[in-house]
Amino acid sequence: MTAELFAGGLRAVVHEVLPLEQAAQAHRKLDAGEVFGRIVLTTRSFSGARDTSGA
Numbered sequence: 001m002t003a004e005l006f007a008g009g010l011r012a013v014v015h016e017v018l019p020l021e022q023a024a025q026a027h028r029k030l031d032a033g034e035v036f037g038r039i040v041l042t043t044r045s046f047s048g049a050r051d052t053s054g055a
Contacts, residue, residue: 012037012038013036013037013038014037014038014039014040015035015036015037015038015039016029016035016039016040017039017040017042018039018040018041018042019041019042019043019044020041020042020043022041023041026039026041
């Protein structure tokens with residue numbers, strides 16, 4: 001599995017990308033079971049992430 005990870009064969013499922021200021025909202029969604037995958041929290045200086053959830 002490690003070899004597949006480093007070869008790019010495994011990808012994380014990203015449910016949503018939120019700004020760090022919405023961390024409390026992200027935790028509420030996780031606790032409520034509203035999330036399939038991960039929630040990514042970003043800072044203003046990071047623009048490399050993109051929301052692919054379609055939400």
